[in-house]
Amino acid sequence: MDVETIRARLSALPISEIQYLPETYSTNDDAMAWAQAGAPEGVVVIADKQLKGRGRLGRMWVTQPGTSLAFSMIFRPTLEEIEKLSLFSPLGALAVAVALEDLGLSPEIKWPNDVLLSRKKVCGVLAETVWMGSHINGVVLGIGINVATGSVPDSNMLLFPATCVESELGKPVDRLSLLESVLRHLIEWRKQIRTERFIEEWKKRLAFLGEKVTVQKPDGEITGRFQDVDEHGALVLSVEEQYHTIFAGDVKLRPLEE
Numbered sequence: 491m492d493v494e495t496i497r498a499r500l501s502a503l504p505i506s507e508i509q510y511l512p513e514t515y516s517t518n519d520d521a522m523a524w525a526q527a528g529a530p531e532g533v534v535v536i537a538d539k540q541l542k543g544r545g546r547l548g549r550m551w552v553t554q555p556g557t558s559l560a561f562s563m564i565f566r567p568t569l570e571e572i573e574k575l576s577l578f579s580p581l582g583a584l585a586v587a588v589a590l591e592d593l594g595l596s597p598e599i600k601w602p603n604d605v606l607l608s609r610k611k612v613c614g615v616l617a618e619t620v621w622m623g624s625h626i627n628g629v630v631l632g633i634g635i636n637v638a639t640g641s642v643p644d645s646n647m648l649l650f651p652a653t654c655v656e657s658e659l660g661k662p663v664d665r666l667s668l669l670e671s672v673l674r675h676l677i678e679w680r681k682q683i684r685t686e687r688f689i690e691e692w693k694k695r696l697a698f699l700g701e702k703v704t705v706q707k708p709d710g711e712i713t714g715r716f717q718d719v720d721e722h723g724a725l726v727l728s729v730e731e732q733y734h735t736i737f738a739g740d741v742k743l744r745p746l747e748e
């Protein structure tokens with residue numbers, strides 16, 4: 491990858507600026523700093539290797555050079571979008587899922603922010619809020635995708651089984667074509683982020699919906715039926731005829747082992 495090739499391949503998309511880094515700590519950190527310094531909507535930071543890729547809740551994300559995709563995009567949400575800011579993480583997952591479907595794959599979304607192929611994690615999404623004093627003035631959406639075989643970390647580093655796009659597809663995948671496709675779907679679906687259709691399309695790809703699951707929260711576990719998601723993307727769990735609404739960001743979801 492080099493910046494000229496990336497710019498040429500993404501030239502048809504409404505992206506305001508592209509930064510390519512062969513190596514960085516975290517593209518989300520870079521994009522957050524750039525957003526705080528006033529970068530406009532549509533800036534994208536792409537790296538070939540991350541030294542300190544981040545997941546949620548202080549967890550790590552592994553990005554191997556030459557085989558993974560790691561990038562972050564800056565959004566400047568409208569006031570109406572700020573009311574539903576929690577939908578930016580689903581936006582990332584939906585864009586990746588649709589891009590994988592375009593390749594002929596059948597991805598699922600593991601609530602709220604993972605994309606799975608054959609029930610193994612192929613992509614993680616990290617949405618972070620940019621604050622200006624006490625006001626929200628941006629979202630940085632970071633996406634990591636395992637593309638080729640070397641991108642999949644050792645299983646002892648993982649909380650959940652992982653895979654990569656090429657293993658599932660059985661043939662090579664061009665990283666820049668996949669990047670272009672994800673960004674295109676991201677930009678298109680963002681226009682619909684407040685619509686019912688957006689939630690429906692996200693929901694229809696959710697893994698474990700209707701199944702019995704255990705949700706792990708920092709304050710303990712809760713088991714019930716994954717009943718639904720609400721208009722903010724929160725998970726609705728039914729436990730003994732009572733509904734519990736669980737918000738994104740502080741939970742993990744696993745199928746119940748039985």
Ligand code: BT5
Pocket residue numbers: 515516517518519540542543544545546547549550551552553559560561562603604611612613614615616632633634635636641642643647648649650651652653
């Ligand atoms: C995520 O967090 O899945 C969000 C990952 C977001 C990564 C992107 S890359 C570009 C941008 N820059 C960043 O620094 N981050 C974003 P979470 O749901 O917390 O999952 C983290 C867990 O995923 C880890 O604890 C590992 O178990 C597992 N994991 C780490 N690297 C992986 C990989 N390459 N493939 C599959 N699973 C992985």
